[in-house]
Amino acid sequence: MSAGPHYTLYHPRWHRRRVSVWWWLQKRSYTWFVLRELTSVFVAFVAMVYLWQLRALAQGPDAYAQFLARLRTPFFLTLDTVAFLFVLFHAITWFNLTPKAIVVRARGKRVPDWVIVGSNYAAWLVASAVVALVLLRG
Amino acid sequence: MAFSIALTVTRYRPEREAVPTFQTYDIPFRKDWVVLDGLNHIKDTLDGSLSFRWSCRMGVCGSCGMKVNGTPTLTCAAFLSDYLPGPVRVEPLDYFPVVRDLVVDLSDFMRKLKRVKPWIIRDHEKPPAEGEYLQTPEQLDTYKPFSMCINCMLCYSACPIYGLEPSFIGPAAIALAQRYNMDSRDQGAAERLKILSEHDGIWQCTFVGECTKVCPKHVDPAGAIQQYKLTSATRWVMSLLLPWSAR
Amino acid sequence: MERITPLLWLLFSTGGTVAALLLPVHLFLTGLAFPLGWFDAPSYESVVRLMARPLVRLYLFVIIALPLFHWAHRFRYTLYDGLQLKHLTALIAILCYGAAVLGTAVTAYLLWTI
Numbered sequence: 432m433s434a435g436p437h438y439t440l441y442h443p444r445w446h447r448r449r450v451s452v453w454w455w456l457q458k459r460s461y462t463w464f465v466l467r468e469l470t471s472v473f474v475a476f477v478a479m480v481y482l483w484q485l486r487a488l489a490q491g492p493d494a495y496a497q498f499l500a501r502l503r504t505p506f507f508l509t510l511d512t513v514a515f516l517f518v519l520f521h522a523i524t525w526f527n528l529t530p531k532a533i534v535v536r537a538r539g540k541r542v543p544d545w546v547i548v549g550s551n552y553a554a555w556l557v558a559s560a561v562v563a564l565v566l567l568r569g
Numbered sequence: 570m571a572f573s574i575a576l577t578v579t580r581y582r583p584e585r586e587a588v589p590t591f592q593t594y595d596i597p598f599r600k601d602w603v604v605l606d607g608l609n610h611i612k613d614t615l616d617g618s619l620s621f622r623w624s625c626r627m628g629v630c631g632s633c634g635m636k637v638n639g640t641p642t643l644t645c646a647a648f649l650s651d652y653l654p655g656p657v658r659v660e661p662l663d664y665f666p667v668v669r670d671l672v673v674d675l676s677d678f679m680r681k682l683k684r685v686k687p688w689i690i691r692d693h694e695k696p697p698a699e700g701e702y703l704q705t706p707e708q709l710d711t712y713k714p715f716s717m718c719i720n721c722m723l724c725y726s727a728c729p730i731y732g733l734e735p736s737f738i739g740p741a742a743i744a745l746a747q748r749y750n751m752d753s754r755d756q757g758a759a760e761r762l763k764i765l766s767e768h769d770g771i772w773q774c775t776f777v778g779e780c781t782k783v784c785p786k787h788v789d790p791a792g793a794i795q796q797y798k799l800t801s802a803t804r805w806v807m808s809l810l811l812p813w814s815a816r
Numbered sequence: 817m818e819r820i821t822p823l824l825w826l827l828f829s830t831g832g833t834v835a836a837l838l839l840p841v842h843l844f845l846t847g848l849a850f851p852l853g854w855f856d857a858p859s860y861e862s863v864v865r866l867m868a869r870p871l872v873r874l875y876l877f878v879i880i881a882l883p884l885f886h887w888a889h890r891f892r893y894t895l896y897d898g899l900q901l902k903h904l905t906a907l908i909a910i911l912c913y914g915a916a917v918l919g920t921a922v923t924a925y926l927l928w929t930i
Contacts, residue, residue: 444583445666445674450732452900458639461729464777468894474835475887477843478880482919484846485876485926488867492860503851511847518843522836528776532795532829539707551836559841565866566845567855733897772821775893798825805822 470521473514526551574598574649575656576607578619581667589667592616593656598649604659605633605644608671621671628785631721635671636660641723641783662726664735678722681738684764685746690757708753715748715793717786724780724790736769740780740790743771747793750800762801771797824889824913831886838879873927881920888916 451457455465487498501507529551530544573595581589594615596607605623612619623633626645633644638658649657665673695702724740731737746765750758765771774794781791850857858866866872892912895901901908 445668446581446583446589447666448663450664450729450900454729454732455898460779460782461777464729464779465894465898468775468890468898471887471890471894474831474839474883475891477835477839477847478883478887478919480846481842481876481880482923482926485880485923485930488860488863489926489930495860495863499850499857502847507847508851511843511851515840515843515848518835518839521832522840525832525836528778528795531776531778531781531789531792532799534792534796536707536711539705539710541710555837555840558837562838562841563845566858730897733900734902766821772825775890775897802822802826802829806826 467520467524470517470524473517474521476510476514477518522555526555572598574607574653576604576611577656577658578608578611578671579660579667580619580670581661582618582669589661591658598653600648600650602649603645604635604637604642604647604649604652604657607649607657608644608659619671620669629719631719634662634721634723634726636662636726641726643721643723643785646785662722664726664728664732665722673722675722677735678720678725678739678741681742682720682745684738685742685761686757686764687745687749689749689752689755690760691754692756702754704753711753712748712751714788715744715751715790718745718748718788718790719786721785723783723785724788727779727783729777729779730773730775734769734773737773738765738770740774740794741788743774743797744788744790744793747797750797762804765797766801771801774798824885827882827885828889829886831882831884831889834879835883835886839883842879867930877923877927880923881916884916884919885913888912 455461484495484498487494502511526548530547533547535542535547575593575595577591577593579589580586580592594611596610596615599606603626605626608619608621609623612621621633621635621644623645624630625632628643628646631643634641635644636642636659637644637647638652639660641662644659649655659671661667661671661673665675665677668674718741720741722741725731728737728740731739743765746761749755750761771794774791776791776795778791781789784790845855846857849855867876889912892908895908895912896905
């Protein structure tokens with residue numbers, strides 16, 4: 432090819448393949464990736480539930496009782512179960528990927544991945560225990 | 570023990586077809602053969618018109634990257650015995666324009682590689698009389714994995730973001746930028762930061778992680794990108810809090 | 817937009833960490849355990865008592881606002897990449913971050929006035 436770079440850039444006979452809008456269904460790892468990204472929707476859902484709870488609290492004990500009653504309906508129980516699974520998926524993938532982003536060096540060597548992952552899960556356990564204690568003791 | 574295995578290979582001859590097609594060849598099965606040996610057998614004995622790139626046939630040059638059964642692989646490292654009973658589908662790498670058969674055009678990557686300045690940048694070069702730059706094994710360890718990149722482009726072919734957004738600078742380019750950023754002899758981190766913080770730089774990456782999965786040299790470009798996001802974000806916060814410290 | 821991308825990514829990361837560490841237990845209790853009667857939900861009075869402490873209000877702000885920003889950043893890229901809505905990139909960004917800002921503002925207002 433003795434022609435200049437601009438010509439070769441737009442060479443008409445090279446075949447350029449278009450990426451389908453269903454690209455994320457074509458490979459299993461891509462599908463899991465999109466599911467992982469969609470966990471953010473359920474994360475936002477949990478935040479909204481708490482926002483709703485705050486609003487109910489602001490309106491008084493009747494509104495709060497109504498809020499609790501609404502959460503007992505089958506619709507919300509199903510939605511909350513699905514959301515819980517997605518939020519768990521978020522937590523597990525998040526903790527497993529942390530060592531890629533956070534590299535800790537100790538005594539000249541890189542701290543092994545399982546230490547970082549393990550500390551994440553340990554922190555998760557501790558945080559959950561503290562929250563549960565506060566909410567269950569009343 | 571199989572006697573032959575079928576290779577279904579993409580053919581694209583722009584002088585006579587508008588879109589790529591497939592052609593199947595039956596090649597002898599040898600348990601020590603890799604897909605590249607199969608392709609060479611086809612070219613030598615069955616169909617001399619098949620075009621593909623290869624060079625070292627031992628996994629260090631990065632020339633023979635192709636999709637084997639849908640996964641970007643070095644064909645010199647893909648043993649036919651792993652794909653029994655076949656057929657084995659061999660296609661050109663995704664997301665690059667196909668020039669002919671299994672050959673793709675890589676100039677997009679070459680341009681991006683140059684943009685990240687993959688060389689040691691120093692404010693002042695040490696004159697040779699002063700001796701060499703010294704580096705401890707620990708300092709080498711911080712960037713060594715990123716230096717193993719052989720520019721085989723399997724990571725670009727695996728990255729859906731590169732497919733959806735061709736302007737994305739891509740995993741290998743960022744990993745190579747990191748290789749120099751983390752080199753103790755280099756002083757060009759600020760220069761590279763400007764380039765990598767652009768719209769089509771590191772922030773396009775959504776950590777799919779496919780690049781690291783397919784990398785044959787264990788470079789871990791996904792890790793390089795996430796680490797760089799953290800460094801870049803930290804620098805950004807520092808520049809807000811301490812605006813007078815020009816880095 | 818480019819200049820605040822590091823900030824948006826930091827909000828996404830801290831939001832993701834908060835969501836991963838704290839939201840599972842909160843959703844389990846509030847969404848499943850309490851409604852199903854496995855444990856007694858805290859009474860209105862005990863919640864009000866808890867919320868009298870400013871630290872609790874700050875905690876609630878953190879577990880609502882940061883996950884919203886985590887969603888905004890991640891969902892924006894999911895729409896942009898997943899549905900290839902490149903031509904709507906500015907609109908998507910405004911809607912996502914705007915919603916997060918709105919949610920944060922409402923939360924802050926409620927936590928200030930209750």
